[in-house]
Amino acid sequence: MMAADFPGAGPGFTTDTAGLTLREVVHTSVGGRRARIWLSNRFGTQPLHIGAVHIALSANQSGIVGVTDHVLTFNHQESAVVPAGAEIASDPVAFQIPPLTDIDVSIYFSDHSHVSTVHADAQQTSYAANGNVVSAPSLAGRSKPIHCWYVLTGVDVDAPGDSAVIAFGDSITDGWQSTPDGNRRWTDDLAKRLAANIGTNQNGVLGVVNAGISGNRVLQNDWGPNGVSRVGRDILARDGARYVILLEGINDIGRFAMDHRPYGDFPRLLEAGIAQIALQAHLRGMKVIGGTLTPYRGSAYYSAAGDRVRRTINEWIRTSPSFDGVADFDKAVRDPKDPRQFAAQFDSGDHLHPDDAGYQVMADAIDLHQFSGAHEP
Numbered sequence: 001m002m003a004a005d006f007p008g009a010g011p012g013f014t015t016d017t018a019g020l021t022l023r024e025v026v027h028t029s030v031g032g033r034r035a036r037i038w039l040s041n042r043f044g045t046q047p048l049h050i051g052a053v054h055i056a057l058s059a060n061q062s063g064i065v066g067v068t069d070h071v072l073t074f075n076h077q078e079s080a081v082v083p084a085g086a087e088i089a090s091d092p093v094a095f096q097i098p099p100l101t102d103i104d105v106s107i108y109f110s111d112h113s114h115v116s117t118v119h120a121d122a123q124q125t126s127y128a129a130n131g132n133v134v135s136a137p138s139l140a141g142r143s144k145p146i147h148c149w150y151v152l153t154g155v156d157v158d159a160p161g162d163s164a165v166i167a168f169g170d171s172i173t174d175g176w177q178s179t180p181d182g183n184r185r186w187t188d189d190l191a192k193r194l195a196a197n198i199g200t201n202q203n204g205v206l207g208v209v210n211a212g213i214s215g216n217r218v219l220q221n222d223w224g225p226n227g228v229s230r231v232g233r234d235i236l237a238r239d240g241a242r243y244v245i246l247l248e249g250i251n252d253i254g255r256f257a258m259d260h261r262p263y264g265d266f267p268r269l270l271e272a273g274i275a276q277i278a279l280q281a282h283l284r285g286m287k288v289i290g291g292t293l294t295p296y297r298g299s300a301y302y303s304a305a306g307d308r309v310r311r312t313i314n315e316w317i318r319t320s321p322s323f324d325g326v327a328d329f330d331k332a333v334r335d336p337k338d339p340r341q342f343a344a345q346f347d348s349g350d351h352l353h354p355d356d357a358g359y360q361v362m363a364d365a366i367d368l369h370q371f372s373g374a375h376e377p
Helices: 186-196 198-202 227-236 250-258 266-283 304-319 329-333 356-364
Strands: 020-027 032-040 048-057 070-072 080-082 087-089 093-097 102-109 117-119 126-130 143-146 152-158 163-169 205-212 241-247 287-291 325-327 338-342
Touching: 020 152, 032 048, 032 080, 032 102, 048 093, 070 093, 080 087, 102 152, 163 186, 163 227, 186 198, 186 205, 186 356, 198 205, 205 227, 205 241, 227 266, 241 266, 250 266, 250 304, 266 287, 266 304, 287 304, 329 356
Parallel strands: 163 205, 163 241, 241 287, 287 325
Antiparallel strands: 020 102, 020 126, 032 087, 032 093, 032 152, 048 070, 048 080, 048 102, 126 143
């Protein structure tokens, strides 16, 4: 699971963490014998002081499986300083991690620590407690729940094979409206399918990296930097990545309508932005699968003109040479009687995001044969 970072500029997102331990829970896609983490101060303006970090398998709620608790180091030191705007990786640690399981990364922030790099919509409960309690078996009774990932932007698992699938997008990839703590995002469902598939395992297709940011847009900064600007950090820099599933653009369409502007040549500009993301991935030898934009009639920023743009973009995705394959998410979740909206059984209720069943059919719509061919850079 990848927590793509988010600028901590809004209420509840910029946090003085000095003297706190954050026990952050993340869900793995693959298992392995070694792991490392990534910590980010991308949006910080001051150095971030890390006092200690531990990693362990999760137990109930805020607890850990004590015998699996391991100290993480940075250049062989247990403390670290993350410069403003920077990201650091830990040293790898020998740690037996099962596939499709929850792990806890406990981070103690020493003095002068002000966090401003956050992933807001984690769909996962983590915990905050006072003091250095990174190795505590449980934080029950002395912690409060939090629902963001702070500073932690990645967990790498060293597994056999050399391939990962990056899911790049917005809140639908982020899993908004899926069951909290249930790991029911479409990316989780895809990870389960890949884990169970003999063909993709034989071809070294293993992990799923979730690089979704809720509210994200292809062309404009909004919730998080614009999609084109994220390519280097969230696609090209991912270890072992060979495939990208690209699903983004519905926020561009909807927010454009809310600004009461005529669309004009906007579809062309949006296509160009999406194509640029695909092109840069191709230049690194990755295979790119285009995800069609799901329906949104009934949502807060629906418009008939916007839906025409969505359908135009989808037809382009289905036919464009910019993509090596297509995941037709639109077809999977739409109402056959009115393709402008979700089928009732797949609608979370906000008419923009799927429910758990909708996320499952999205994962099921991805043809795994697209991952089984020989990779040619």
